Amino acid sequence: MTREQLLEKVKTSRPSVTVVGLGGAGCNITTWIADKKLAGGKIIGANTDASHLSTMTHADKLMLLGEKLCKGHGCGGFPERGSEAARENMAEIKAELKDTNLLFLVAGLGGGSGTGAIPVFAGVGREMGALTIACVTIPFTIEMTRREKARDSIKALAENCDSIVVIDNSKLREVAGNLPLKEALAVANALVGSFVKNITDTITQPSLINLDYADLRAVMERGGISSIGIGEGDGASRVEKAVSQALSTPLLDITDISNAYGVLIHIVGGEDLTLEEVAVVGEQIMEKVPNTKRVIWGAKVDPGLAGRVRVMAVLTGVTCPFLDVGLRPAPQLPKEVVKPLREAMEHMARAQDVSYPRETISRAAVFSKEK
Numbered sequence: 001m002t003r004e005q006l007l008e009k010v011k012t013s014r015p016s017v018t019v020v021g022l023g024g025a026g027c028n029i030t031t032w033i034a035d036k037k038l039a040g041g042k043i044i045g046a047n048t049d050a051s052h053l054s055t056m057t058h059a060d061k062l063m064l065l066g067e068k069l070c071k072g073h074g075c076g077g078f079p080e081r082g083s084e085a086a087r088e089n090m091a092e093i094k095a096e097l098k099d100t101n102l103l104f105l106v107a108g109l110g111g112g113s114g115t116g117a118i119p120v121f122a123g124v125g126r127e128m129g130a131l132t133i134a135c136v137t138i139p140f141t142i143e144m145t146r147r148e149k150a151r152d153s154i155k156a157l158a159e160n161c162d163s164i165v166v167i168d169n170s171k172l173r174e175v176a177g178n179l180p181l182k183e184a185l186a187v188a189n190a191l192v193g194s195f196v197k198n199i200t201d202t203i204t205q206p207s208l209i210n211l212d213y214a215d216l217r218a219v220m221e222r223g224g225i226s227s228i229g230i231g232e233g234d235g236a237s238r239v240e241k242a243v244s245q246a247l248s249t250p251l252l253d254i255t256d257i258s259n260a261y262g263v264l265i266h267i268v269g270g271e272d273l274t275l276e277e278v279a280v281v282g283e284q285i286m287e288k289v290p291n292t293k294r295v296i297w298g299a300k301v302d303p304g305l306a307g308r309v310r311v312m313a314v315l316t317g318v319t320c321p322f323l324d325v326g327l328r329p330a331p332q333l334p335k336e337v338v339k340p341l342r343e344a345m346e347h348m349a350r351a352q353d354v355s356y357p358r359e360t361i362s363r364a365a366v367f368s369k370e371k
Contacts, residue, residue, distance in 0.1 A: 015101035015213040017041035017200050018130075020121055021059075023082070023114025024052050025137065026107035032186075032193040034058035040204030044096060046121075048085050048113045049074040061096060065089050065117060075112040079149055082116020093124050101213060102203070103130040104196045105161075108188075109153050110139040110146030119156040126160040131217050134164045135192045138322070141170045151323060154225075163223035163316050167191055171251040191228060191251070195314065198266045202298045219262035219294050223316035225323070227252035232310045239277045239309050242267075243284045246313040254318040258291050261317025265297035270306035273299065277309065285313075 019041055021030030027045045034043050035058065045056040046063040050072030053062055064072060066085020075081035086093070097103060103125040107114030118134060125132035134157050139146040157164050172188060203213050220226075231245025246265075247257060267273070267281055278299045285295050 015203060016099055017102045017104070017204060018044065018097060018100040019104040019106065019196055019200070020044045020046055021056075022046050022105060022107040022117050022121065023111055024049065024108070025111075026105075026114045026118075027052060027056055029106045029108075029135075029189045029192050031056055031058065032189040033197050036193065036197055038197055039201050041200045046086075046089075046117065047074075048072070048082065063089060063092060063096070065113065075116070077112040079112055079116035079153060082111075082113045083120055084116075085113070086117035086120035090120075090124070093121060094128070097121075097124055097128050097130065100125070100128060100130045102200075102216070103128075103132045104200075105132065105134045106136070106192060106196065107134070108137045109150035110143060111149070115149050115153045119153060119160065122157055122160040131213075131221060132161050133220055134161045135196060136164065137167045137169055137172075137188055137192065139169055140173065154323060158224065162217075163220040163226045165192075165195060165226040165228060165314060166320065166322075167228060167251045168253065168322070171253070191230070194266075194312065195228060198298070198300070198312075199264070215294075215296055216264075219264060219296050220316055223261055225252075225254075225318055225320045226314055226316040227254050227318055227320070229313045229315065230310070231313075232308060234308045238307075239267075239280050239311075240284065242309045242311040243281055243288075243313075246311040247285070247288050247315075250313075250315060250318075252318075253321055254315065255321060256319065257315060258289055259317075259319070260289055260292050260315040261294075263289055263292055263295045263316070264314040265295065266312045267297065267299040267309060268302050268305060268311075269299070269309040270303060271301060272306060273301060273309060281311065289315075 017040055019030055019033060019038065021027040021044070024047065027047055030043050030045055042060045044061045044063060045053055045059040046065055047053040048065045048070040050064055053064060056062060066075065066088045069081065069085050069088055075085055105118050105121050107118045109115045122132050122134060138150040141147070154164060154166065167188065169188070199216065203216055227250040229246040229250040231242040231249070233239065233241025250257070263285055265281060265285060267278055282295060282297055
C-alpha cells in the first residue's frame, strides 16, 4: 500500500461526528463548542425559536423545528410540543444524521424545545446506527415542575441513547454560585462543551497514543446514565489531589461510584505535565473504581495551567437516585473540596476568551480490565 493510499484510507476510516444543540440552552453550548474550533465534527443548531436560532453564526447547519406548528415563536415550555415540532422535521433530521458514526445531543432539560426534541433525535440516531450520547443539564432542586419534565425526558432518552451525561445545576451552584451570572452560566456551557470537544478531538485527531472510536464505543455503548466530576490540584501530589476530587465530587447525585461501568478521564496540565503523572492517573482510577470494566484516559497541554493539573472524569453506567425519587435534594459537597472546584470552574469560564491559547492533545491511552 502506497503512502497516498494509506492517507486516503485514514481519511475515509475517520469517524463522522455530529453535534446537535437542541433548544436555547443546547444552542448556547454548541456555540461555545463552535467558538473553540471543533475539529472533525459538524455542528447543528435546532430550535423552535427562530430569533434565538439566528444568533448561531458559527453552526454548520441551522434547523428551525416545527415551523408549521410553532411558527418560529418557540413552544411555550411544553415538551410535547417540542416533540411534535421535531417530528415535523423528521425527513430533514434523517438526512442530516445520515452516515454519522458518533452523535452528541446537547440540551438543557426542563423547558420545551430541547426537552421534547432530544428523545426524537436520539431515536433517529439509534436508527442510523450511530453511537448516540446525550449531554444534558437538569434544573435546580427548587424548580420542581421543570425537574419533573427533565426526569421524564431522561427516561425517554434512555430508550435510544447509549449514554446520557447529566449535570445537575444544584451541584454546579455549590461550586460556581459566587461567580457573576454570565460567568456562572458559562461554566455549564464549558463543562458540557469541553466534554464534547475533548472526545471529538481525541478520536479524530492524531496523538502520540491514540484513543479510537472503537474504544469510545466500548465504554459508552449502552452505558446508561453518566456523571461528570472535576478536580484540580497543585504541588507535589497535584495529580492525586485532582483525581481524588474528580471521582469523589460528581456533578450528579449517584449511588456508588465503584459500580460504574466505565470511566473516561481527561487530564489537562501545563507544559510541566509529565508522562509519569499521566500514568499515575490510570493506576489511581483503577484503585478507586474496582468494579469498572474499562477506563479510558487522555491528556492535553494548556499553557494557562502551569504548575497545576485538572482532571475531568466521566463515570458511565451509574445509578442515579434522581430518576427514582426525582425531587430529593442533592447532598451537599464537602466544604474542603468546594474552593478548589470553584477555582477550576472559574478558570474554565475565563478560558472562553478567544485570545486564550488553544489546547492541543498530547496523549491518550486505554486501560482495560476485560480479558
